[in-house]
Amino acid sequence: MKYQPKKKDSTLNLAPMIDIVFLLLIFFLVSSTLQGEEALYNISVPDSSIGQSSNQEQIKVFLDKNNKIYFKETQYSRDKIENLFSDLVDNREKKVKIYADKTSDFDSIVFLIEQFKNNGYHNISFALREEK
Numbered sequence: 675m676k677y678q679p680k681k682k683d684s685t686l687n688l689a690p691m692i693d694i695v696f697l698l699l700i701f702f703l704v705s706s707t708l709q710g711e712e713a714l715y716n717i718s719v720p721d722s723s724i725g726q727s728s729n730q731e732q733i734k735v736f737l738d739k740n741n742k743i744y745f746k747e748t749q750y751s752r753d754k755i756e757n758l759f760s761d762l763v764d765n766r767e768k769k770v771k772i773y774a775d776k777t778s779d780f781d782s783i784v785f786l787i788e789q790f791k792n793n794g795y796h797n798i799s800f801a802l803r804e805e806k
Contacts, residue, residue: 732768733745733769736774
């Protein structure tokens with residue numbers, strides 16, 4: 675009786691590779707949606723250990739590192755800030771959340787707060803990133 679070697683199975687098991695591809699896909703989808711509008715305006719908010727989350731409906735205003743003001747993908751200058759409040763219509767009860775870059779001028783932040791206060795908005799807060 676002659677020894678006959680076993681034939682190698684030439685099929686490739688794709689199940690582990692498919693699992694890895696789906697895990698990578700889920701990872702990138704989740705990590706890309708966490709950045710949200712901050713990434714759109716290239717804003718890096720400061721870290722804090724006292725930040726709180728709120729589920730209340732908010733008006734999100736962005737102040738980038740060049741002190742440009744954005745609301746709903748529209749840029750507003752200091753001279754034309756009245757246009758921002760005409761675009762807001764009558765939402766004075768809503769919470770205003772300011773996403774200011776950590777390198778923004780303090781003067782620009784104070785200007786934004788004063789403008790919202792002068793236009794009847796009293797619930798104003800800042801976006802902070804939770805310290806790890």
